[in-house]
Amino acid sequence: MEKTLQDLAALLLDVVFLVREDGQIAFVNPACTAVLGYAPDEMIGRVIQDFIHPDDLLRTRTEMAQVASGRPGYGFENRYLRKDGAAIHFQWTAFWSVQDKLRIGVARDISERKRSEARQAALLALSTAAHQADSPASMFSAFDLTLRDLLPLRRLAVVLEPDGRLAYLSDGAGWAETDHWHAVTMSTPGAAFGQLRLELAGGLQAVEHELLQFAASQAAAAIERFALQADLAHAARYDELTGLPNRRLFQDRMRLALARSRRDQVGGAVLFIDLDDFKSVNDQHGHAVGDQLLRTVAQRIKSCVREADTVARLGGDEFVVLLEEVGSLPQVQRVADKIRKTLAAPLALGGVALPVSASIGLAMYPQQGEAMDDLMRHADQAMYAAKALRKRGLSGAELRTEV
Numbered sequence: 200m201e202k203t204l205q206d207l208a209a210l211l212l213d214v215v216f217l218v219r220e221d222g223q224i225a226f227v228n229p230a231c232t233a234v235l236g237y238a239p240d241e242m243i244g245r246v247i248q249d250f251i252h253p254d255d256l257l258r259t260r261t262e263m264a265q266v267a268s269g270r271p272g273y274g275f276e277n278r279y280l281r282k283d284g285a286a287i288h289f290q291w292t293a294f295w296s297v298q299d300k301l302r303i304g305v306a307r308d309i310s311e312r313k314r315s316e317a318r319q320a321a322l323l324a325l326s327t328a329a330h331q332a333d334s335p336a337s338m339f340s341a342f343d344l345t346l347r348d349l350l351p352l353r354r355l356a357v358v359l360e361p362d363g364r365l366a367y368l369s370d371g372a373g374w375a376e377t378d379h380w381h382a383v384t385m386s387t388p389g390a391a392f393g394q395l396r397l398e399l400a401g402g403l404q405a406v407e408h409e410l411l412q413f414a415a416s417q418a419a420a421a422i423e424r425f426a427l428q429a430d431l432a433h434a435a436r437y438d439e440l441t442g443l444p445n446r447r448l449f450q451d452r453m454r455l456a457l458a459r460s461r462r463d464q465v466g467g468a469v470l471f472i473d474l475d476d477f478k479s480v481n482d483q484h485g486h487a488v489g490d491q492l493l494r495t496v497a498q499r500i501k502s503c504v505r506e507a508d509t510v511a512r513l514g515g516d517e518f519v520v521l522l523e524e525v526g527s528l529p530q531v532q533r534v535a536d537k538i539r540k541t542l543a544a545p546l547a548l549g550g551v552a553l554p555v556s557a558s559i560g561l562a563m564y565p566q567q568g569e570a571m572d573d574l575m576r577h578a579d580q581a582m583y584a585a586k587a588l589r590k591r592g593l594s595g596a597e598l599r600t601e602v
């Protein structure tokens with residue numbers, strides 16, 4: 200290369216390569232030391248493929264062949280490996296000099312632009328995961344993959360407040376509290392939800408700290424949303440006062456029970472339970488005492504049935520029980536009697552002993568219907584009939600005839 204041209208190349212900030220047909224480097228300007236960490240002497244005479252990132256080698260060979268065939272290359276991008284092992288992103292202009300039988304290439308270091316693009320993509324990926332993931336575990340798994348691309352991340356662990364529960368841990372890694380973790384708090388202005396903990400293979404730059412802060416704030420907002428959704432899902436299926444299933448959940452359970460009954464030829468029963476004169480409890484002792492009575496009634500009814508049976512509150516002082524896999528009427532009547540007796544034990548509330556009594560109606564399936572509406576109507580009517588008898592001063596023994 201002529202002296203003037205060499206002096207010119209020495210002034211350039213871009214890296215200039217002259218490469219022979221067989222890939223051997225004939226010349227490289229001093230900029231390569233700043234960019235790749237090699238002095239020119241360490242590169243000249245070696246084949247250029249030695250410095251190319253292995254993942255980019257194949258398509259770089261194709262590009263080189265095209266340049267060698269006479270088509271100049273503009274804008275081709277690939278990665279080289281610095282002397283310290285770090286990847287450098289280059290953007291190339293290259294042409295083949297027929298006269299010198301050399302490929303002349305000028306490579307611009309675009310690593311910073313690539314990093315900035317990768318950070319932008321990561322911000323989008325983190326925010327998308329936080330907004331679209333259907334569970335905390337899938338969100339943190341997406342966070343792990345995204346952060347791993349940009350940070351010297353070995354393992355990610357996520358610990359949630361208030362009990363320090365481990366909500367996520369990178370695959371195949373054991374967890375020990377004593378390990379050295381870089382911790383970032385996940386919080387919204389109103390509350391702290393826990394920490395992202397990172398085991399790192401190196402230090403973090405300021406922009407990487409910012410990325411982690413962003414990840415933590417997105418995670419906090421998502422955890423708040425997951426908690427709200429869980430509350431709403433619970434509220435949609437359970438009665439707030441007693442904690443029992445509500446009408447909707449009861450209907451779901453009953454639909455399943457009826458389908459099982461048809462399939463397996465097993466019967467069951469529905470009991471309608473309505474408290475007697477409950478209004479007077481509210482009127483005489485106040486709503487709070489009425490509430491407490493309803494809570495106690497819920498517990499008492501539950502204590503009379505098996506774990507697999509469903510006790511639900513339909514609203515007000517109306518409860519309903521689904522007894523699965525009970526075939527005979529006497530069996531069901533025994534449960535109804537047990538509930539009536541258990542409820543009848545006086546209840547000490549607000550300094551007074553309150554009498555509790557209930558009217559109970561029942562419907563057996565499949566004997567009295569196989570459709571939910573029919574069975575509910577039948578049990579409801581039986582309950583009203585029992586209540587009417589009670590109001591006429593007849594005893595519990597007569598109530599059973601209404602069944």
Ligand SMILES: Nc1nc2c(ncn2[C@@H]2O[C@H](COP(=O)(O)OP(=O)(O)OP(=O)(O)O)[C@@H](O)[C@H]2O)c(=O)[nH]1
Nearest residue numbers: 440473474475476477478479481486489490515516
């Ligand atoms: N404390 C309390 N009361 C409620 C709640 N929901 C409904 N109630 C009251 O429950 C009462 C239900 O009364 P009813 O079933 O109509 O009548 P009852 O006094 O039980 O009379 P009978 O059913 O005819 O024996 C009403 O006074 C409602 O205001 C609640 O969540 N808490």
